[in-house]
Amino acid sequence: MRNTKRLFLSMMMGMVLVSGALAQEEEDEGVSIEYSDADLAAVEKIKEAGALVLEVAQNDNRLNVAFHLTTAEVGNEQVSLVKDLPFIVSLNLRGTQVNDEGAALLAGMSGLERLHLEKTGVTDAALNHLTGLENLKYLNVYGTEVTDAAIATIAGIKGLEKVYIWQTKITIDGVAKLKEKRPELKIIPDLVVEKAKAEAEAVRKAEEEKKKAEEEAKKKAEEEAKKKAEEEAAKKKAEEEAAAKKAAEEAAAKKAEEEKKE
Numbered sequence: 001m002r003n004t005k006r007l008f009l010s011m012m013m014g015m016v017l018v019s020g021a022l023a024q025e026e027e028d029e030g031v032s033i034e035y036s037d038a039d040l041a042a043v044e045k046i047k048e049a050g051a052l053v054l055e056v057a058q059n060d061n062r063l064n065v066a067f068h069l070t071t072a073e074v075g076n077e078q079v080s081l082v083k084d085l086p087f088i089v090s091l092n093l094r095g096t097q098v099n100d101e102g103a104a105l106l107a108g109m110s111g112l113e114r115l116h117l118e119k120t121g122v123t124d125a126a127l128n129h130l131t132g133l134e135n136l137k138y139l140n141v142y143g144t145e146v147t148d149a150a151i152a153t154i155a156g157i158k159g160l161e162k163v164y165i166w167q168t169k170i171t172i173d174g175v176a177k178l179k180e181k182r183p184e185l186k187i188i189p190d191l192v193v194e195k196a197k198a199e200a201e202a203v204r205k206a207e208e209e210k211k212k213a214e215e216e217a218k219k220k221a222e223e224e225a226k227k228k229a230e231e232e233a234a235k236k237k238a239e240e241e242a243a244a245k246k247a248a249e250e251a252a253a254k255k256a257e258e259e260k261k262e
Helices: 002-029 037-048 100-108 148-155 172-181 191-261
Strands: 052-057 060-066 088-092 114-116 138-140 162-164 186-188
Touching: 037 052, 148 172, 172 186
Parallel strands: 060 088, 088 114, 114 138, 138 162, 162 186
Antiparallel strands: 052 060
């Protein structure tokens, strides 16, 4: 019996080790892109334009490209440098002069997973060029002129997992429609949820204030009742003392009168 148990444990440990080895092998394999001379030349031009270019990871030589840290002016011309490069995973254009025309150049970036367009000149029209980016998971349009008219377009970006819409023209009704179309999509801020939280907070605050007012009214009533009881007790005591004094005076007067008669 013991030998059978040991054999079973050995088999289980072997399976765990093999599984771990396969997982490690898959992790170590990563992603390796064979860059052509033209690709390398394109990357150099991107760097010369002021972009920060970094590999995704040690075992993933795809690229993250960020223009938002450069002091140079960045607009549609610089965006044309990344056009149609499938090995760019993340592109950060935050605070640049890029507009709808520049956004149109992004349509061929098939490998793009993260796109920062916050604080740029893009509008609803820009998002029409992103619906073909099947790998796009993250989109940030914070501080832009994007409106509710773009809701259907955003919903049409099939792989999208998270979208930032803070300080845009998208309303709570627009968010509600987007949630209806894409319930799994994480919307930041979620105006529907925030409204519900605000309403719940208002109710909580009102109930808290009502409870506080009731407690204060109860305390005041108790204090007034106590004061009244003390006043009545003092009055009763004074009356009793006055009656006792009068009785004593009457008794003394009667005694004095009797003594006089004697």
